[in-house]
Amino acid sequence: MDNGSKKQEMFSKMQERKSEVKMVRKIVAIIAIVFVLIIGVVGLFGYNYVKGALKPLDPNATKTIAVEVPIGSSLSSISTLLEKKGVIKDARVFKYYAKFKNESQFQAGNYDLTQAMTFDELIESLKTGKVYRKPVFTMTVPEGLTLEQIGKVIEKKTPYTQKEFMDLVTSDTFVQQMMANYPELVTEAVLADNIRYDLEGYLYPATYSYYEEKPSLQAIVEEMIAAMNNVVKNYSDVLAEKQMSVHQLLTFASLLEEEATAQTDRETIASVFYNRINEGMPLQTDPTVLYALGDHKDRVLYEDLEVDNAYNTYKNKGLPPGPIAGAGKTSIEASLNPSQTDYFYFLADKEGVNHFSKTYDEHLQKVEKYLRKEE
Numbered sequence: 001m002d003n004g005s006k007k008q009e010m011f012s013k014m015q016e017r018k019s020e021v022k023m024v025r026k027i028v029a030i031i032a033i034v035f036v037l038i039i040g041v042v043g044l045f046g047y048n049y050v051k052g053a054l055k056p057l058d059p060n061a062t063k064t065i066a067v068e069v070p071i072g073s074s075l076s077s078i079s080t081l082l083e084k085k086g087v088i089k090d091a092r093v094f095k096y097y098a099k100f101k102n103e104s105q106f107q108a109g110n111y112d113l114t115q116a117m118t119f120d121e122l123i124e125s126l127k128t129g130k131v132y133r134k135p136v137f138t139m140t141v142p143e144g145l146t147l148e149q150i151g152k153v154i155e156k157k158t159p160y161t162q163k164e165f166m167d168l169v170t171s172d173t174f175v176q177q178m179m180a181n182y183p184e185l186v187t188e189a190v191l192a193d194n195i196r197y198d199l200e201g202y203l204y205p206a207t208y209s210y211y212e213e214k215p216s217l218q219a220i221v222e223e224m225i226a227a228m229n230n231v232v233k234n235y236s237d238v239l240a241e242k243q244m245s246v247h248q249l250l251t252f253a254s255l256l257e258e259e260a261t262a263q264t265d266r267e268t269i270a271s272v273f274y275n276r277i278n279e280g281m282p283l284q285t286d287p288t289v290l291y292a293l294g295d296h297k298d299r300v301l302y303e304d305l306e307v308d309n310a311y312n313t314y315k316n317k318g319l320p321p322g323p324i325a326g327a328g329k330t331s332i333e334a335s336l337n338p339s340q341t342d343y344f345y346f347l348a349d350k351e352g353v354n355h356f357s358k359t360y361d362e363h364l365q366k367v368e369k370y371l372r373k374e375e
Contacts, residue, residue, distance in 0.1 A: 053093040057086070057115035060212055062219075064112035069126065071108040075099070078106055078126065087113050087122070098123060116211055135209035141224065143205040143328035144257045146291070147197050150326070160217045168217055169199050178202075178225055184236070185229040189247035194310040194321045196291075201250045201323020204228035231329055238336050251319045252335040253327035258287035261352035266331055268356060270338035272346050281344065283313040291324040347371065 067085050069078055075098055079091035088094050097119050098104060106126035113122065117133055124132040139157040141150055147169055151162035168174055175198045179186045190198040204227035208220075232246055239249060255273065256266045276283055286300040292309035305312070311320040327335075343356040345363035349370040357363040 053088070053090040054097065054119060056118055057089055059116050061115040064114055067111045067113050069106065069108045069111065073106070073108060075104045075106070082113075082122070085113075087115060087117070088119075094119060094122075103127065133209070133211055135211055136213055138207055138209050139220075140207040141203065141205045141326070143331070144260070144325045145205065146325050147200050147203070150203060154217075154220070158217070158220065159214055160220075164217060165221070168221060169203075170197060174218070174221075175199060178222070181222070182225060182229045185225070185232055185246055187245070187247060189245060190322065192321055196311070196322070199225070201254045201326055202228055203326050204231060205326045205328050231332065235332070235336055242336065244336075247322065248319060249332065249335055250323045250327060251321075253331040254323035254325045255283070255285055255287065255319075256331040256334055257327040258325050259285060259348075260331065261348050261354070265339070265354060266334035267337060267339040268341060268343065269346060269354070270334045271341040272343045272356065274338050275341070275344050277318060279344070280317060282315070282317045283319070285313050288313040288320050288324060291320075 065085050065087055067081065067087065069081065073081070075095055076091075079088075079095040079098070082088045082094060083091040101123065103123050106123075107129040109129050111125060111131055113125065113131065114133075117125070121133045137157065139153065141153055145153070148162070148166065151165040154160055154165045155162045175186070175190065178199065179188075179190075186199070186202060190202070203221065203224035206224075206227055208223060208227075210220075228250075232249070235249070239246065252270070252273065256269055259269055260266060273283055273285075288311050289300050289304050289307060290296060292307050292311040293304060305314040308315070310316060311324065313320060341356070342358045345357040345360065346354050347363070347366060347370065348354050355366045355370055357366055
């Protein structure tokens with residue numbers, strides 16, 4: 001083979017090698033690109049999965065899930081338990097989140113958790129032994145408010161107006177629904193013809209926490225009725241023993257609540273009311289007159305006492321047709337556990353101190369001493 005042929009053969013082999021090298025490099029590049037893409041997809045999927053697992057399963061959930069954490073439970077076992085119960089999406093994510101936060105000392109116990117709780121809320125609950133959630137907002141309904149006054153609180157603290165609130169609580173459909181949902185609390189007694197508002201006095205005064213920006217108006221109101229139901233059912237045995245209905249209890253308690261001052265002895269006031277009822281005397285309590293008038297002025301005038309209304313306890317004996325405001329637990333308990341006294345009269349001086357009397361003459365003397373001379 002001559003030199004020209006050899007050179008040509010060498011050149012051809014070099015070209016083939018270059019082609020092979022290019023092909024190998026191309027294949028390696030393609031594999032690398034594919035590998036990077038796979039890593040990217042897996043990473044993106046993993047990132048989205050972890051991001052989703054860090055969020056509450058259902059931010060709007062209200063149903064509680066009972067979780068029992070046994071004594072001696074480890075972080076891993078608690079994480080697995082929360083996933084098994086459906087409180088969280090992934091046990092590993094929760095475990096590593098807790099480790100990152102350096103949290104692992106959790107208390108055994110029974111918890112009512114929800115799918116709306118964040119990891120921080122779950123951790124705080126498990127640390128303290130109490131269910132903890134940070135509310136979006138809170139609303140305080142003080143004792144002694146009428147439905148109309150509660151409507152003003154609703155209007156101030158929520159997106160709903162007082163009118164929307166009153167339209168709901170006076171709706172026959174809603175009242176019937178509450179009667180069905182809470183039959184031991186909301187009875188046929190609320191449907192009496194001379195009752196102003198069926199659900200007056202049935203919304204429990206308390207501070208309520210909300211975990212969404214705009215809970216439904218019905219949910220807000222029903223929570224207050226459910227709270228009253230939970231309080232009243234604790235006294236079912238006492239009510240049966242006293243042969244007293246829930247409606248009578250809430251009516252009586254509302255009178256105490258409206259008569260109360262910062263220094264009021266509710267049990268003693270309750271004894272006055274019971275003594276007068278037993279003697280067939282009218283209760284003659286001013287708040288019922290104001291409720292009859294639909295007015296909230298500071299002082300009741302003599303002409304006001306003549307208002308012809310079923311709620312006026314100056315003209316009608318016994319309890320008014322229904323509650324005149326929302327009573328708190330203290331007034332409810334005082335209604336069931338009055339003091340044993342011989343008092344038939346009482347008055348509050350301008351400092352809020354109550355003065356009780358057994359006779360009308362004694363009462364008039366105290367009116368002169370504590371009220372007239374201060375005018």
